[in-house]
Amino acid sequence: MNLSKTIKNGFLILIASLVLTACATKKTTGQLQGDVYTGSDTIEFLASGVPDRVFFATNETVLTTASRETLRKQASWLRKNSDINVVLEGHADERGTREYNLALGERRANSAKDYLMTYGISSNRISTLSYGKERPVDSGSNPLSWSKNRRSVTVKTN
């Protein structure tokens, strides 16, 4: 009886903490969701309604729902403009070692490239270029600035 009660209580605490962590990760503070940038400060447009960049969480290369939506818009624009080629420029924030950040930027650009390819864009039209932490858009030293810098930007090459 005692034991099962303990287990039950433990279980409740576990559920409660799971709910709490879920809240924590989904918490939106201003322009951040988790620590992914959701604002529009730095974004430029490849064409009307086609944002040029997607953002990432710290040390992550996974595309968020919003990023996938942006990339689908880019893919559809690229399908309509089949003469245009692009370079995906991958970037990291300043909170990492230079060499690892170069790799991380490359991985982020490729993460975006893979998604464009699944939406029918030929790999011949997409190249990647990592800048690591070398080209921040925001010079601030705070979580919001860093979130704007963790990005993959699609740039026309012709």
Added chain:
Amino acid sequence: MILRYLIIILILLPIKTFALIEVDITRGNLSPLPIAVSPLSIDENSKKNFKDILKKENLGSEISIIVENNLKQSGLFNPINKDSFLQKPDIANLKPRFEDWNLIKAQALITGKVTFVDEKLRVEFRLWDVLAGKEMMALAFTTVPSNWRRVGHIITDKVYERLTGESGYFDTRIIYVAEEGSKTKRIKKLAIMDQDGFNNKFLTLGNELVLTPRFSPTNQMVTYLSYFKNLPRVYLLDVETGMQEVVGDFPGMTYAPRFSPDGKKIIMSFAKDGRSDIYTMDLENRIVERITNHPSIDTSPSYSPDGKFITFNSDRSGYQQIYIMKNNGKNVKRISFGNGLYGTPVWSPRGDLIAFTKLHKGKFYIGVMRTDGTGERLLTENFYQEAPSWSPNGRVLIFYRETKTDSKGEGFTAKLWSIDLTGYNEKMVETETDASDPSWSSLLGN
């Protein structure tokens, strides 16, 4: 009774053998050795000749200032103010009056003489043990006058070696990245300077982004990453001739280059399709060998001094950690297990330690650990610092630090810093511009 005598004799023997002064560099030196560096004596004729050639009023005292400054910077010596010297340089070099030097509390004394002989610079110098009243070392050498700063560094190396029992690191150069401009539009150039900041020279113009230059351990070659034509590739540069060529011309980014200990290979990362693996290229026959094969990021490789092992950075466990493996990529073993992320492992030239950068709870640390990952010791904590490089004797680390910007995103700087392996003597290394990615050369050789 007999046993007691034996013990006393055993204790006395080693002390007697090392009666002359020595400097212990294995622990933080809180009482640096008081040393007097007498200006090197110079005759009027030599003085005039050197003044004509080098535009230096008194070359003898100029060289002694280099020595004095080097010794001071090492943190192990406390050079005594020259104003208190009682004996003239020329007489001191013949036979110091030890009482005079003892009076100003010098324990060691350096004297010497420079002469102009057959268009050359001839230097002789002596190191004296003031308390024992003995000459510890006497050396002479001849070189071209333009080498005069190196003369000061070579003297320092000899003195350092004699007093610490380890080879010096003063006759060396640092290659680094000179930085200018705003944080978002940084202009970067390769630059090289003497270890003490003199003879600074820019090696590229800043037209393309350049990163992570590394000296060859055997000659004056440098390998680095250049974004020439927006293709990030590993390059090779001969510092003497200025000749450069691409060596990592793979279908994708090559980066994180370093030389093998014999200077014959370059080890680097090749990034493609979101993964980075480690490769080597033989500089003679251009044969490329793949060392790691894993979907993770494998980067920042660094050879052990005997060339048999490689330490590298990988996130194959999910996060950045330090690994070692045999030079053929076999026997991969993770060695960092502390809290936080680990990067930029660099094998000490002495072989026993690996220096690294650690990121933990928003702070960056430079630290060292044994090659099996035990004995982790963090030397310094800061907002941002990384990329340690060893002095050729493995006693000092040089790295770079970046500052936090203010609420307007301004006030960004990048500077070189050095710290003793003991964790003492942390100081900024002066550079003309902002600076990062330092790499220490080996001793230039006489």
